[in-house]
Amino acid sequence: MLPSGGGIRVLRQFSNGLAQNFNVRLHYPEGGSSQEKGEILPETVYPYPLWKKPSGALRPAAPLFLIARLLSFKHVCRRIAADINSTADTALIHNSMPVAAPPILDYLNIPSLYFCFEHPRHIYEHDIIKRTQSPLAELALKPLCSVEKRMDKKSAQNASRIVTFSEYMKQNIKRYYRRESSIVRPGIDTNFFHPAQTGNSRDNFVMSVGALWPFKGHETAVRILGLIPSAERPSLRIVADREYPGYSQKLITLARELSVKISIDKLITDIHLRALYQRARAVLCCQRREPYGLVPLEAMACGTPVIAIQEGGFVDNIIHGKNGFLFSGSPQIGSELLLEIFSNSALTTKMRLAGIDFTRKERTITQGINELGEILENL
DSSP states (O other): OOOSSHHHHHHHHHHHHHTTTSOOOEEEETTSOOOOTTOOOOEEEEOOGGGSOOOGGGGGGHHHHHHHHHHHHHHHHHHHHHHHHHHOSOEEEEOOSSSSSOGGGGTOOSOEEEEOSOOOHHHHTTTTOOSOSOHHHHHHTHHHHHHHHHHHHHHHHHSSEEEESSHHHHHHHHHHHOOOOEEOOOOBOTTTSOOOSSOOOOOSEEEEESOBSGGGOHHHHHHHHHTSOTTTOOEEEEEESOBOTTHHHHHHHHHHHTTOOEEEEESOOHHHHHHHHHHOSEEEEOOTTOSSOSHHHHHHHTTOOEEEESSTTHHHHOOBTTTBEEEOSOHHHHHHHHHHHHHOHHHHHHHHHHHHHHHHHTSBHHHHHHHHHHHHHHO
């Protein structure tokens, strides 16, 4: 039960790949992303009426409603577990929106593999991620966070095994859940994400890709461009699927103050996204503690240089000075690296070729699917 974005992309990648050797059936509650057009895996979708958020006169009761919704989710998970127990040999469980580790793991009596994309970041990384900017609302949400934390930890500990996709997440799983985990790194479809077929010309813009939330680093990207001399300053294209209310306006205001030209593209197709990667001069990945990060891999596969903050899962895929650049998050350092890419054509060519080579050899879809399939066979 995942929203749009990298998580559902990874789930589809692995589910469709595993279906070549396993009899795969999808089970999920309503409220998340469904299969895309053309996908044919059998599925069962379960009613979950409390998923819809309260509106109008009911909004003040949201904290109580969210706890009720979480408890209702347990009942939905119990029903799903009963169906899986009676029909399957093994269960592959992914994150869910109501709580990171879904309580379906509490009710399974067959072997279960929990693919932990992330822990509840608003609980364990409260210094950078908040559900609301209002201190009063934060206080009202504390009981909900307490219930969610207990449910998440219990479910994660009930999994037969845990798999994740970066060293960063492996360390956090051990820290928060006291569990060991295996690493299976998702790959990129390099038949789809590839350099442009007609030359290597680029437009004068750089990209920042991710939900319009404060911790996704778009503000840092704007500040980096604001430090580029105006005569050399490219525009910024932000690509997003979801938005924290009012955040895009905050970015527009900041860009205007720094004389940075920006445009925001929402909910674009993968074909449009690929075209932007192919035309961009560089991609800035300034997300804070990103658990893995498909964006730099997609950019590299399209032959586009990447500058990423040296945190989270980015360090698993970006080798500084070889297939991309890592930096501390300082806008000043980020701008210097960007200028180096702009001014050094030999370096840019080296980065482009190394990124393409890395994704085609080290981050293939088949490799990740085979590794996950082997773990499931052993389980």
